[in-house]
Amino acid sequence: MIACPECDALLNTPEAHRYKKLSCPRCQHVLSSGGETALARAFPLAISAAVLLILSLMFPFMSFERAGVANEMSLIATSFALFKDGSTILGMLVLVFVVAAPLVLVCCSLIVSYVVWSNKPMPGMKAAARVLYRLASWSMVEVFIIGVFVSLVKIAKMANVELGFSLWTYLALAICLAGAIVSLDKLLVWRRLNELAAR
Amino acid sequence: MCHTLVERDQRDCPQCGSRIESRIPDSLKRTLALTITATILYIPANVLPITRTVYLGTLTDSTIIDGVITLWNMGSYGIAAVIFIASVLVPVFKLGILYYLFFVVSRPTVRNAHQCAKLYRLTELIGRWSMIDVFVVSILVALIKLGNLISFYPGVGALSFAAVVIVTMVAAEQFDPRLIWDSCETDSNE
Numbered sequence: 001m002i003a004c005p006e007c008d009a010l011l012n013t014p015e016a017h018r019y020k021k022l023s024c025p026r027c028q029h030v031l032s033s034g035g036e037t038a039l040a041r042a043f044p045l046a047i048s049a050a051v052l053l054i055l056s057l058m059f060p061f062m063s064f065e066r067a068g069v070a071n072e073m074s075l076i077a078t079s080f081a082l083f084k085d086g087s088t089i090l091g092m093l094v095l096v097f098v099v100a101a102p103l104v105l106v107c108c109s110l111i112v113s114y115v116v117w118s119n120k121p122m123p124g125m126k127a128a129a130r131v132l133y134r135l136a137s138w139s140m141v142e143v144f145i146i147g148v149f150v151s152l153v154k155i156a157k158m159a160n161v162e163l164g165f166s167l168w169t170y171l172a173l174a175i176c177l178a179g180a181i182v183s184l185d186k187l188l189v190w191r192r193l194n195e196l197a198a199r
Numbered sequence: 200m201c202h203t204l205v206e207r208d209q210r211d212c213p214q215c216g217s218r219i220e221s222r223i224p225d226s227l228k229r230t231l232a233l234t235i236t237a238t239i240l241y242i243p244a245n246v247l248p249i250t251r252t253v254y255l256g257t258l259t260d261s262t263i264i265d266g267v268i269t270l271w272n273m274g275s276y277g278i279a280a281v282i283f284i285a286s287v288l289v290p291v292f293k294l295g296i297l298y299y300l301f302f303v304v305s306r307p308t309v310r311n312a313h314q315c316a317k318l319y320r321l322t323e324l325i326g327r328w329s330m331i332d333v334f335v336v337s338i339l340v341a342l343i344k345l346g347n348l349i350s351f352y353p354g355v356g357a358l359s360f361a362a363v364v365i366v367t368m369v370a371a372e373q374f375d376p377r378l379i380w381d382s383c384e385t386d387s388n389e
Contacts, residue, residue: 006316007380027316027380064342066349073342078334081341087353093361094337097330137323137368140330146281147334153278154270155339158349 002187004029022187032187039188042113045180049106052173057099059165062148066159075099075166101139102177108132109180112189121196129193136181141174226375227301233370234297240363241290248354250336255348262356263287263332285331286360293329293367296322297374304378315379322371329364333357 001012004024011025022032056075063072073081076099082091111128115121148167155161223229248260261269263286270279296318303315339351 006319006376008377009380027313027376029316029320062338062342066345069345069348071342071344073338078337078341081344082337082353085340085352087358090333090337090353090358090361093365094334098334137327140327140334143327143330144334146328147331147338150278150282150331151335151338151342153273153275154266154335155343157273158343161342 043117244360247356
């Protein structure tokens with residue numbers, strides 16, 4: 001039996017919900033996506049996300065050229081440029097939303113999905129799951145990508161802008177990370193972690 | 200956190216280790232305080248420039264609305280609309296919804312609980328997308344640095360705007376949706 005986290009209605013969780021979407025009968029909050037089969041997808045997605053994040057940090061993101069003068073920018077540079085111009089707080093925020101939070105999320109989803117995939121308990125797996133579900137809304141990879149396209153339009157008429165390799169890996173990261181998090185259904189993951197911890 | 204039900208007097212969840220509270224303490228007070236803070240911050244966010252541009256030696260300041268107008272005049276209607284929705288409509292709607300939820304839940308009975316639950320989910324979904332403009336500023340500042348020829352610098356408005364987004368996100372997190380349902384035990388749709 002569980003309580004709905006949005007309205008506290010109590011409900012029995014039938015075994016069938018593992019393969020079926022489960023919504024709260026009172027407030028219609030989606031309690032579980034019922035993706036028992038999707039759980040297995042989370043680990044490969046998390047590995048891809050980790051590789052893509054590393055690649056995104058290594059290569060240039062965009063470059064800009066006008067009248068023979070050029071400038072290149074990496075992902076981390078977006079926040080360091082703000083540091084340099086005196087907007088320390090803003091720089092830190094961008095760093096957190098665009099690099100740090102995705103990095104922590106990737107690590108946590110790697111740990112949680114590995115535990116689920118291998119069926120072996122691991123120290124720190126519950127802490128990782130807690131951080132994963134709490135931090136999810138503070139990672140803004142997909143918002144940043146929309147920001148990139150808006151900036152492109154803004155500066156397209158001023159100069160030549162070239163898209164770097166990192167932009168594409170970052171775009172792929174957005175998809176893989178979102179996929180991994182969606183696959184790691186909260187209810188099913190906690191049930192699995194608790195079964196493993198009880199062993 | 201992990202949906203496990205526990206004894207009434209337990210402080211930490213035996214399964215996942217999270218702190219347990221029946222309801223978020225002072226949920227409404229915190230939500231209101233944060234929403235008011237965000238409303239106040241929203242003024243400098245719109246009045247002060249979010250970017251300062253040096254173009255051929257002259258300095259121009261531009262606010263959020265200036266950015267939207269420039270894009271519109273450039274003929275990029277789609278992008279102008281995206282920015283207008285993300286930077287103007289979404290924050291205003293979100294503040295409005297938070298005030299509305301506070302008002303509804305403070306009354307003795309909640310009649311339209313389903314509608315409130317939907318609004319609450321909407322605020323959680325849309326809030327983060329307002330950060331687009333802040334990211335645009337950071338990209339332009341990092342990328343466009345060619346001395347006096349053309350350079351972008353961040354403005355104070357960008358920080359206030361980022362603060363508005365963050366404070367409203369925290370306000371939405373502090374709002375306890377279970378309060379909507381506490382005072383409507385006789386819901387007809389059950």
